[in-house]
Amino acid sequence: MPVINYLTTIRFDFGAIAGLPEDIAALGLENPLLVTDKGVVATGIAARITALMPKGAATPVFDGTPSNPTEEATDDAVALYHAKGCDGIVALGGGSPMDLAKAVAILVTHGGTLRDYVLILGGGPKITAKVAPVIAIPTTSGTGSEVGRGAVMSFRDGRKLSVISPHLIPKRAICDPELTLGLPPMLTAATGMDALTHGIECFISNVENPPAGAIALECARLAARSLEVAVKDGANRKARYDMMMASMMGAMAFQKGLGAVHSLAHTLGGMKEVHLHHGTLNAVLLPAVLRFNAPIREAEYARLAHEMGVPAGQSLDAFIEALNARIGMPASLSAMGVKREWFPRVAEISLEDHCTKTTARTPTAADYQAILEAAF
CATH class of the missing domain: 3.40.50.1970 (Rossmann fold)
Known part of the structure; x- marks a missing residue:
């Protein structure tokens, strides 16, 4: 512990x-x-x-x-x-x-x-x-x-x-x-997806820390239920309050560790060839990483789905993809300007990122390249 x-x-x-x-x-x-x-x-x-x-x-x-x-x-x-x-x-x-x-x-x-x-x-x-x-x-x-x-x-x-x-x-x-009341919709969306990703990745990490896990779950609940409202109605005070609370709680849960989404986003965000927003990268990468982790996190995904208000019969990754579309996030890494030829270098660097140590399912360089391809 x-x-x-x-x-x-x-x-x-x-x-x-x-x-x-x-x-x-x-x-x-x-x-x-x-x-x-x-x-x-x-x-x-x-x-x-x-x-x-x-x-x-x-x-x-x-x-x-x-x-x-x-x-x-x-x-x-x-x-x-x-x-x-x-x-x-x-x-x-x-x-x-x-x-x-x-x-x-x-x-x-x-x-x-x-x-x-x-x-x-x-x-x-x-x-x-x-x-x-x-x-x-x-x-x-x-x-x-x-x-x-x-x-x-x-x-x-x-x-x-x-x-x-x-x-x-x-x-x-x-x-x-x-x-945050005057924050533009796109910045609200991108930063909000960062908070939501924090909650999800901390909750499913390989570190056993029940207090941090509970905080991460509440972060995911607040963000999933408030983000779209905050994007579409920036003056909604409850949505803004809940999103700032989710943001704070997500970071409080960092002691449980993040995961592959952040490892890849850190590496891509450091690329000199193109400017890539961290929160937007998280949004685009999250569905593919959720699918990669799914075989070993069935129970955790069920809890997340319940708290986040995922409709019955919809998978967690599909919910995130739909949310991304509704709030205006890019549909793929290629739409953000990422090049396929970067994948081997990104995968190798991401393996060294500190978030790889706490990700739910330990990836190889080949796994990271497959995730990048799936999000491309």
């Missing part, structure tokens, strides 16, 4: 961002860096947050986070952190700014390069409690990074690798569904 630790302070409700000054004071911060992206700045949400921070409009802001956080952007943010004499970080946005903020929190206190702290390269134990304090404020409902202990980063060599440690869990999380 893995050690279970959900101990971070979370504000969760409409209007929760009003508590940011209290959280900043509780952590003793006087000059935190705001890490966000240009899209969030354009919505005006960043200005609302800086108004609540100690230096107001003079708050140091790094808004250069790319859609897949990179080693290069991390180095730029670290330089700004030091230049402005910052003492902590407020991360605002989707998973990318929150993951980049965690990478910055390591480097500004530990030194070295980000590669020194990559999990599969033995870097996890090098991350200590010295990390700079992070307050995470999500503006999407998908990654759950505001309560997660890891960051998925794109490196200069094209690999997408994770830094993971309990010390990376943000010291405070502020989950305000109001910040």
Whole structure:
């Protein structure tokens, strides 16, 4: 049984961002860096947050986070952190700014390069409690990074690798569904499918962790029943609330481990040849992976189907395919720009991804290529 630790302070409700000054004071911060992206700045949400921070409009802001956080952007943010004499970080946005903020929190206190702290390269134990304090404020409902202990980063060599440690869990999380009310339908759909995939993959993983499994099952229930409503009626407050809760719960279940969908999505998302959104990749890959795992997860699939509201007689993979179609997700990897000739390289790299270790049914490189072909 893995050690279970959900101990971070979370504000969760409409209007929760009003508590940011209290959280900043509780952590003793006087000059935190705001890490966000240009899209969030354009919505005006960043200005609302800086108004609540100690230096107001003079708050140091790094808004250069790319859609897949990179080693290069991390180095730029670290330089700004030091230049402005910052003492902590407020991360605002989707998973990318929150993951980049965690990478910055390591480097500004530990030194070295980000590669020194990559999990599969033995870097996890090098991350200590010295990390700079992070307050995470999500503006999407998908990654759950505001309560997660890891960051998925794109490196200069094209690999997408994770830094993971309990010390990376943000010291405070502020989950305000109001910040997602203006999220466009396609981004709502893609990030929502990320949350749903988290719930499903954690629930069926090969790790025995009943508390995390229960949380994962509830994540899947909420996401499956709320996502389509949130996509089609972005102002629906209950749907937005439930999707943000699903997102947070999905990340709380990460201690049970993810699976093959994420292994493949991490690798494809790191490809230099084309930009691929992580949540959209999860949506497209999920049905094929569900079919691959089906022979050994009949009971778990039945429970998921019941909680998710899958119609009688419909398989779980068929339900996901239908949901994808209704919310506007691509029908295939080829429609996203993936090339068949990449499959051997993607399969080999994915075998090394940390999520492969916890996937329900252990794949070979040939299995991964078959899954890619099925989703193509």
